[in-house]
Amino acid sequence: MRTLHTFHGGIHPPEHKSESNGRPIAQAPVPRHLVVSLRQHMGAPAKPLVQPGDKVLKGQLIGEPAGFISAAVHAPTSGTVTAVEPMTVPHSSGLPDLCVAIEADGEDRWAEHSPIDYKSASPQAVLDHIRDRGVVGLGGAVFPTHIKLQVNGKLETLVINAAECEPWITSDDLLMRERADEIVKGIEVLQHLLQPAETLVGIEDNKPEAIAAMARAAEGKGIDVVAVPTLYPTGGEKQLIKILTGKEVPSGGRPYQIGVVCTNVATVYSVHRAVNLGEPMISRIVTVTGNVRQPGNFEARIGTPVDELLQLAGGALPDTSRYIMGGPMMGTPLPNSGYHVQKASNCFIAASDSLFPPEPPAMPCTRCTHCAEACPVNLRPYELQWFIRGKNFDKARAYNVFDCIECGCCSYVCSSNIPLVQYFRYAKSELMERDREKRAAEMARQRSEMKQQRLEREKAEKAAKHAAAAAAAAKSETAEDKAAKQAAIAAAVERAKAKKAEPQNTENLSPAVQAEIAAVEERRTKSGEAVNEEA
Amino acid sequence: MLTAIIVMAAIALVLGAVLGYASIKFKVEGNPLVEQIDALLPQTQCGQCGYPGCKPYAEAVASGEAAPNLCIPGGPGAGQAIADLVGVPYEPLGGEAAEPAPKAVAAIDEKTCIGCTACIKACPVDAIIGATKQVHTVISAVCTGCGLCEPACPVEECIIMDPVKTDIGNWKWEYPTYEVKKVA
Amino acid sequence: MSSPHIFEGHGVGQTMFRVMAALVPGIIVYVIAFGPSILVSLAIASITAVAVEALMLKIRDYPVKPFVFDGSVLLTAWLLALSIPPMSPWWLIVTGTVIAVVFAKHLYGGLGNNLFNPAMVGFAALMISFPAYMTHWPAPMALTSAHLGFADQLSYMLTGSLPAGMDVDAINMATPLDTLKTQLHLHHTVSEVLRMPIYDVIGGKGTVWIAVMYLLGGIYLWRARIITLHIPLAFLGGLFLMAAFFYLKDADHYVAPWFHLVTGGTMLGAFFIATDPVTAASTPKGKIIFGLGIGALTYVVRVLGGYPDGVAFSVLIMNAFVPLIDAYTQPRVFGHVKQEEASR
Numbered sequence A: 001m002r003t004l005h006t007f008h009g010g011i012h013p014p015e016h017k018s019e020s021n022g023r024p025i026a027q028a029p030v031p032r033h034l035v036v037s038l039r040q041h042m043g044a045p046a047k048p049l050v051q052p053g054d055k056v057l058k059g060q061l062i063g064e065p066a067g068f069i070s071a072a073v074h075a076p077t078s079g080t081v082t083a084v085e086p087m088t089v090p091h092s093s094g095l096p097d098l099c100v101a102i103e104a105d106g107e108d109r110w111a112e113h114s115p116i117d118y119k120s121a122s123p124q125a126v127l128d129h130i131r132d133r134g135v136v137g138l139g140g141a142v143f144p145t146h147i148k149l150q151v152n153g154k155l156e157t158l159v160i161n162a163a164e165c166e167p168w169i170t171s172d173d174l175l176m177r178e179r180a181d182e183i184v185k186g187i188e189v190l191q192h193l194l195q196p197a198e199t200l201v202g203i204e205d206n207k208p209e210a211i212a213a214m215a216r217a218a219e220g221k222g223i224d225v226v227a228v229p230t231l232y233p234t235g236g237e238k239q240l241i242k243i244l245t246g247k248e249v250p251s252g253g254r255p256y257q258i259g260v261v262c263t264n265v266a267t268v269y270s271v272h273r274a275v276n277l278g279e280p281m282i283s284r285i286v287t288v289t290g291n292v293r294q295p296g297n298f299e300a301r302i303g304t305p306v307d308e309l310l311q312l313a314g315g316a317l318p319d320t321s322r323y324i325m326g327g328p329m330m331g332t333p334l335p336n337s338g339y340h341v342q343k344a345s346n347c348f349i350a351a352s353d354s355l356f357p358p359e360p361p362a363m364p365c366t367r368c369t370h371c372a373e374a375c376p377v378n379l380r381p382y383e384l385q386w387f388i389r390g391k392n393f394d395k396a397r398a399y400n401v402f403d404c405i406e407c408g409c410c411s412y413v414c415s416s417n418i419p420l421v422q423y424f425r426y427a428k429s430e431l432m433e434r435d436r437e438k439r440a441a442e443m444a445r446q447r448s449e450m451k452q453q454r455l456e457r458e459k460a461e462k463a464a465k466h467a468a469a470a471a472a473a474a475k476s477e478t479a480e481d482k483a484a485k486q487a488a489i490a491a492a493v494e495r496a497k498a499k500k501a502e503p504q505n506t507e508n509l510s511p512a513v514q515a516e517i518a519a520v521e522e523r524r525t526k527s528g529e530a531v532n533e534e535a
Numbered sequence B: 001m002l003t004a005i006i007v008m009a010a011i012a013l014v015l016g017a018v019l020g021y022a023s024i025k026f027k028v029e030g031n032p033l034v035e036q037i038d039a040l041l042p043q044t045q046c047g048q049c050g051y052p053g054c055k056p057y058a059e060a061v062a063s064g065e066a067a068p069n070l071c072i073p074g075g076p077g078a079g080q081a082i083a084d085l086v087g088v089p090y091e092p093l094g095g096e097a098a099e100p101a102p103k104a105v106a107a108i109d110e111k112t113c114i115g116c117t118a119c120i121k122a123c124p125v126d127a128i129i130g131a132t133k134q135v136h137t138v139i140s141a142v143c144t145g146c147g148l149c150e151p152a153c154p155v156e157e158c159i160i161m162d163p164v165k166t167d168i169g170n171w172k173w174e175y176p177t178y179e180v181k182k183v184a
Numbered sequence C: 001m002s003s004p005h006i007f008e009g010h011g012v013g014q015t016m017f018r019v020m021a022a023l024v025p026g027i028i029v030y031v032i033a034f035g036p037s038i039l040v041s042l043a044i045a046s047i048t049a050v051a052v053e054a055l056m057l058k059i060r061d062y063p064v065k066p067f068v069f070d071g072s073v074l075l076t077a078w079l080l081a082l083s084i085p086p087m088s089p090w091w092l093i094v095t096g097t098v099i100a101v102v103f104a105k106h107l108y109g110g111l112g113n114n115l116f117n118p119a120m121v122g123f124a125a126l127m128i129s130f131p132a133y134m135t136h137w138p139a140p141m142a143l144t145s146a147h148l149g150f151a152d153q154l155s156y157m158l159t160g161s162l163p164a165g166m167d168v169d170a171i172n173m174a175t176p177l178d179t180l181k182t183q184l185h186l187h188h189t190v191s192e193v194l195r196m197p198i199y200d201v202i203g204g205k206g207t208v209w210i211a212v213m214y215l216l217g218g219i220y221l222w223r224a225r226i227i228t229l230h231i232p233l234a235f236l237g238g239l240f241l242m243a244a245f246f247y248l249k250d251a252d253h254y255v256a257p258w259f260h261l262v263t264g265g266t267m268l269g270a271f272f273i274a275t276d277p278v279t280a281a282s283t284p285k286g287k288i289i290f291g292l293g294i295g296a297l298t299y300v301v302r303v304l305g306g307y308p309d310g311v312a313f314s315v316l317i318m319n320a321f322v323p324l325i326d327a328y329t330q331p332r333v334f335g336h337v338k339q340e341e342a343s344r
Helices: A123-132 A171-194 A208-218 A237-245 A265-277 A306-312 A370-374 A381-389 A393-398 A409-413 A420-474 A481-501 A511-534 B002-025 B033-040 B054-062 B075-086 B118-122 C011-034 C037-059 C064-068 C072-083 C090-108 C118-129 C150-159 C176-185 C207-223 C230-249 C257-261 C266-273 C284-304 C311-328
Strands: A033-037 A061-064 A079-088 A096-104 A157-162 A198-204 A223-228 A260-264 A283-290 A296-301 A322-325 A332-334 A347-351 B104-108 B159-163
Touching: A033 A079, A123 A171, A123 A265, A157 A171, A157 A237, A157 A265, A171 A198, A171 A208, A171 A223, A171 A260, A171 A265, A171 A283, A198 A208, A198 A237, A208 A223, A223 A237, A237 A260, A260 A265, A265 A283, A283 A306, A296 A306, A306 A347, A370 A381, A370 A409, A381 A393, A381 A420, A393 A420, A409 A420, A420 A481, A420 B054, B033 B054, B033 B075, B054 B075, C011 C037, C011 C072, C011 C207, C011 C266, C037 C064, C037 C072, C037 C090, C037 C150, C064 C072, C072 C090, C072 C118, C072 C266, C090 C118, C118 C311, C176 C284, C207 C266, C230 C257, C230 C266, C230 C284, C257 C266, C266 C284, C266 C311, C284 C311
Parallel strands: A157 A198, A157 A260, A198 A223, A283 A347
Antiparallel strands: A033 A096, A079 A096, A283 A296, A322 A332, A322 A347, B104 B159
């Protein structure tokens, strides 16, 4: 038995797992219409590669990663692109975002796809292979997996996160029960890539079947399946690492800094599909539960309408008033079911007021400190909300609002029903906006100073030139030609030097801006030609 | 009587010496006032305050020549902060001019641009690139939205100030609607 | 509405009413030991508190219903009533309650915003303004022949008149703490004083059992996770250590530490007053400092000061230090090597 560690706080919300974990994973049929968002991962949205009318094959690349932190997006089935435009996406803002709509042709024909022999290929080739197949973390944060796996230096521990601590969700549970062997194959890919000293699979002890299945599959593979106590939010990356290794990921840091890589179990399964089968990430297991007749788990294509999944689960009951994507602690609220499955959609919950009573009206904070006792990162939520309500954002930062993982424990236990997490999200986005503005102002200041300097220097140069010309005119023409020539050469060299030293306004720009400039130059050459032709 | 005067004078001397020493020894190396004010300004370099840029305005405020409430893009936030810094009462600017316009970015219509470089000269942060008789364009990532290029352009409707739209990328969480007290 | 979508919070009201429930055993023993007059005190204080609270909410333009029924003002009224002599005239109770609710609570911004414990502010104001009334405690029923019935007690509280042939001194006597202090001043030794009839085995007759009931109520609050034990234990510990130090030095002039624990307002203060979350320190370390401070100060006021008991003043003094204590005892946040000074 391993010695397990603990983190501060945590809560025991009602689990509600049995509703949906009784039936095996069902295959959701390929829908007629799919909507695939180009921003289903953390980082920059993918750049669309298709236009309306294009024919696409299943697994064909339709969005390429734009920037370092970004991920590829693929067509989930074969068919015709009907639109590439902003559409409703499941996001807290409710704002539309760029999506690719595909009308399926029903043939579900694969594009060419090939596996990679990870044992003989170079690690970088395997990482590129994973990147090109759009593999992102399926635990909720959808961070591009290939970036997570880029680790320099020695790796102590590979942690497979199978805690699934959120109530209601059972997709990882069912995946482990049914496909433990494939998961282990995915783990072996990661073990080969990362060469960790130990590999741990952390599963909450409320999933005995999954623990047994994984232990059986992991036998003799150098994988240690560890049952961890059921306590929300054990499935938080930093929390699980703490429990299993006793090490804390530094504030604002990443696990590799303490020699750990942590990956969600469903992601590992996708790594197996990408590496050993060559399949891009075009489907996932989704729990459909809550106020539906027959809750269960479905393997659904990315872009499947939520309505169709609800039908597969027997349909939402009539008193359903809203939906939740994800779990009840951290999930995104959806006003209706007119959304589509994303890579991040581990669960859809049909919610009614009787199943999820709305929070009673908030009362003033009485500093009962239950929030601080529940906080898994040991923050003082009652102090933070106080500062944030006073718009004292610097103080909120000093009290580490950026360490908040938005797990919702504080709001859950608050006896005054204060929407604490909302305050923290508000403060964080307000602070990030301020930082952005500060950086922009700093850049503007530098550029304006540079322009002033340039103007002054140009003025001085002009004056010097005039003076030199006047002096030369005053001199007799009969002066030694040689000396004049040399002086001219020297002056030219001087000018060239000065030009080199001159600040360029295209320097110190981010790659994105430089790329933009390049694109503009290209466009200008074209339109310049057009103007010339017109002229 | 004399003793008292001597004692008081001695105390004054000693305390004065201590204070003088402390002012040298514990001198706080802070930013000069101009730079502190400049740091509070939004650096749009728009000139709406009546000075040719943020730095000149900061100099004017520091010398007491200008009031701290003239920065329009900075809004009451910047005004209040500067007023606190220089230690004068802040009075909000009245009138319609006081409303900061929504953040916008300049855009050049490539069809109508005649390549006159007037806007390039007007841009305080060199955010417009181009050359004579070549179509100009705006590097939107460095544009401060000051709007100085707009009047400089000799062509009608060539430069427009494009308001920055909210999308998922720059969307912000709202302040929670949590009011115990009736809104007065 | 964003996540989370499920809630466990019981509401402020439920917390407050559970605290009041935890006081009930103590009140029952109180009635047995001193007669039913305490119930009248509680009723007067409660009615006044609710009325004043409603009025203040109205004036301040707050919704009346949710705040009156959150129980916080009733708890304040109860704690005040339990702290002052049970047979006080009605106007004394009303004055204390009004001061507590208006000055200590609403002028600071109402529920959650007050710096000082309202019940203790009310108590302190009465103690300073009407010391004679505040030191007149009825003798335990077991000690006095002059028994007052409920009707007589009620009539005294409402009109100030006693049945013919009885005067105030016949029914009142100094508290065990007060008696001890007076007698020590008269150069008696502790053991001599404790042989007086007012004392029980380790504390005052009657009061010791009330203290035990408060302790039980406090343990219930701890088990129900309404309070943590940091403050009560630190409070009792601070008081015990101070008392033990002086007791070991000179047992003739300083009473034993356990006497302090079960006498006066110690138990009520430790479990119900010092733990008021609004006015107490909130970090684990801070709660211990806060409790130790109250305990030590209580001893100082009791033994060296002019007042018979020191819980109220100690709580108020430590209340003033809460922001400072909290700022300097912020716990280490996950992933941070050492807590930077967030307070600066």
